[in-house]
Amino acid sequence: MRRGRAIILLSGGLDSATALYWAAHRGYRTTALSVGYGQRHARELSCARRLARAAGADWVRVRLAPPWLRSSSLVDAARPLPDMPAARIGFGAIPSTYVPGRNAVLLALAVSLADARGAEAVVIGTNHRDCSGYPDCRPAFLRAFAKAVSLGTKRGALGRRLDILAPLQKLEKAGIVRLGLRLGVPLGWTWSCYRGGERPCGRCDSCKLRARGFREAGAADPALR
């Protein structure tokens, strides 16, 4: 099915890359939006550019550096990163990697781009595991945000649709790996590690979840070759 344009929030990680390929596969013309908000490292963003090109998507980058985001260990390199057993990651308390209101800011920027470019959808790679720890990844938030957007944009005011899509919402990491493999995502180019070294650290929560996802999907992680 031929569709209009979609804006995909692309961090350069496994999830958002899979969401990008999902959108392309569904027939959307794709614009990938990568937002630098002062993350510890720029590794993800260079992966994002490469992935967007591979997917045949336009790539738009925007930078902002809100000083208050240093309360998150994902932004402030002086704060310790969490180091939990994989089975517990994402369940229970809000982790120190929570970036206050991050997805509201990312979605608002994507919506702004969508409203300017006449896109009919915004795609975000939030998923099952994210939901428990991060309030701004939950379906109820995404639904409420979509409702606000339908009221507060030119597109919405003109009666045109602007969907917020979270195609990975019900998937665990293994399911995302399987979907990524099926869609031909170059998974070796995706970057999940919270640290920005030459190779993934293997110790942070994100590395552990990724390793577990590949293991459960019965696949080798091409990023570790």
Add this chain to the structure above:
Amino acid sequence: MRRGRAIILLSGGLDSATALYWAAHRGYRTTALSVGYGQRHARELSCARRLARAAGADWVRVRLAPPWLRSSSLVDAARPLPDMPAARIGFGAIPSTYVPGRNAVLLALAVSLADARGAEAVVIGTNHRDCSGYPDCRPAFLRAFAKAVSLGTKRGALGRRLDILAPLQKLEKAGIVRLGLRLGVPLGWTWSCYRGGERPCGRCDSCKLRARGFREAGAADPALR
């Protein structure tokens, strides 16, 4: 009444300055947030800093320059600014000064700051006239956005309140001038003109609305002295 902290979106214009003083007057500890998003001129932002200091508020500034916002005449100096009879401004079609999804981006940034700093309210200076032209100034949008925010922030997840307040919502410009005068806002330091010259141009929609507001309020505009 002694309240917690409020984040006030402060552009440096008449409306947001009045909203800032309103919040201080209501007993909030105030943090003013000014967002540079590539506006035609930096005049407003220097006014914002001065106003925040006068109000005894913290001042936080964040800059971003999304390339797609050049579709708005408020951002792209190559586009003509609208020039309408004052009585028609703000009614009818969405004007060329509409910045796609702007208030969603501004509110999301303010909410992010509120979530990081433990603020209980975000204040925006949208008002009656804005509502007709700009979909992202309408009460229904602000209500829906507040609902999303209550679901998608750490504060919300912990059951704490994070209100979105629009104290000027029902006021026309004359009412805002009267309120500003009553609250002691240094109105001469506010900047409304869409252009960024030494003095207000007097021709753009924003200058005309302001002039009419002062005239109807029976006051002289101290910015024109």
